[in-house]
Amino acid sequence: MINQKLKASAVALVLAAGAAATAGAAAASTAPPGTAGGDDTAAAGSAPEIVIPDLSEYTIGFAQVGAESGWRTANTQSIQAAAEEAGVELIFTDAQGEQENQVESIRQFIEQGVDLIAFSPVVETGWDAVLLEARDAGIPVVLTDRAIDSEEEGLYVTFLGSDFVQEGEWAGEWVLEEFADADHVNIVELQGTTGSAPAIDRAEGFRNVVTDERFEIIASQTGDFTREGGKEVMEAFLQSNDDIDLVFAHNDDMGLGAIQAIEAAGFVPGEDIKIVTIDAVHDGMEALANGSINFIVECNPLLGPQLMAIAGSVLAGEEVPERIVTIERTFTQEEAAEALPDRQY
Ligand code: AHR
Numbered sequence: 001m002i003n004q005k006l007k008a009s010a011v012a013l014v015l016a017a018g019a020a021a022t023a024g025a026a027a028a029s030t031a032p033p034g035t036a037g038g039d040d041t042a043a044a045g046s047a048p049e050i051v052i053p054d055l056s057e058y059t060i061g062f063a064q065v066g067a068e069s070g071w072r073t074a075n076t077q078s079i080q081a082a083a084e085e086a087g088v089e090l091i092f093t094d095a096q097g098e099q100e101n102q103v104e105s106i107r108q109f110i111e112q113g114v115d116l117i118a119f120s121p122v123v124e125t126g127w128d129a130v131l132l133e134a135r136d137a138g139i140p141v142v143l144t145d146r147a148i149d150s151e152e153e154g155l156y157v158t159f160l161g162s163d164f165v166q167e168g169e170w171a172g173e174w175v176l177e178e179f180a181d182a183d184h185v186n187i188v189e190l191q192g193t194t195g196s197a198p199a200i201d202r203a204e205g206f207r208n209v210v211t212d213e214r215f216e217i218i219a220s221q222t223g224d225f226t227r228e229g230g231k232e233v234m235e236a237f238l239q240s241n242d243d244i245d246l247v248f249a250h251n252d253d254m255g256l257g258a259i260q261a262i263e264a265a266g267f268v269p270g271e272d273i274k275i276v277t278i279d280a281v282h283d284g285m286e287a288l289a290n291g292s293i294n295f296i297v298e299c300n301p302l303l304g305p306q307l308m309a310i311a312g313s314v315l316a317g318e319e320v321p322e323r324i325v326t327i328e329r330t331f332t333q334e335e336a337a338e339a340l341p342d343r344q345y
Helices: 008-028 070-086 099-112 128-136 164-178 197-209 227-240 252-264 282-289 304-315 333-342
Strands: 059-064 089-094 116-119 141-144 158-161 185-191 215-222 246-249 274-279 295-298 323-325
Touching: 059 070, 059 099, 070 089, 070 252, 070 282, 070 304, 089 099, 099 116, 099 128, 116 304, 128 141, 141 304, 158 304, 164 197, 164 246, 164 274, 164 295, 185 197, 185 227, 185 252, 197 215, 215 227, 227 252, 246 252, 252 274, 252 282, 282 295, 282 333
Parallel strands: 059 089, 059 116, 116 141, 141 158, 158 323, 185 215, 185 246, 246 274, 274 295
Antiparallel strands: none
16 A cells, blocks of 8 residues: 655655645734735645645545535645646545535445545544544545544544634634724624534634623524525524624635625625625635625635645655644735735635
8 A cells, every 4th residue: 555666755845845834824823814824925825836746556535525615616626636636546525514425435435445535524523433444444544624523543644724713813803903993893603514623613713812892792603604504694693683793704605695695684795794704715805805805814725735745645654744734814805906816716
């Protein structure tokens, strides 16, 4: 299973990329909202420059969450394009948002004897049994995008993805600045998929920062990371609350759905009701540039090249960092207008 022919230089590249990404994220954690996070700001919002190794001897099973958002579509495209460049046989499955489908896919990957399994867990818990089966079969597992929550050690080799707590904190820091002079701010929150790492961590990060009693989260409900979900939940929020100042949406798609509901209720999104979201996908950035959204925290979906590089290292029997954090930044309305022409997703 391990290809000793993979060059040590390729392995070193992976480790360097991982270290750079981690260091960049560490620097990013101190960057205030509205500024690029981290020293290597060119890397934010684009695929990190990584040499994709030749993996043509291998098969990778990738169990995707679904196609719930623009972010997910960009993530899928990045993984499939990088796999093609690596020449790897990619067995790609779409769990349609259901954990049981993902578990089933992983079991099939084990039966098929793939060389490596990668997946983005729909929710945080409930993975021990199937990941122990993968471990017993000697198949390395790489988590991408989302973490799992388990007491069990050694269920996966590494976790490549964003710092979701940090994303929630950056959203919260912008809120503190934007409403610095307000006496009272009524906030509604559109949460991501219940039990998923980004929903749990972004809610936590936001609350870590927005602690002042002037800020009140008057309603919080899941919109399942979809545009339709965001619209429906926002309609309900607007019916039961007549004084909403701010929407905190855990992703752009739900924010875009909320915009539709706000306009239908006769309000002006971005003015009567401010909106902060997470992702910075193309549609979200357009809404930010035209003033309907007020601020976006980036969540970079372009994980394909790094995943292939990590797979190369793992399959060569090399150590990889346990955690590789994606470099990200934030966008004001002016910054979105500047960034849009070169935006990759
Ligand atoms: O796990 C990443 C999140 O999943 C993105 O923020 C959201 O858009 C997607 O559905």
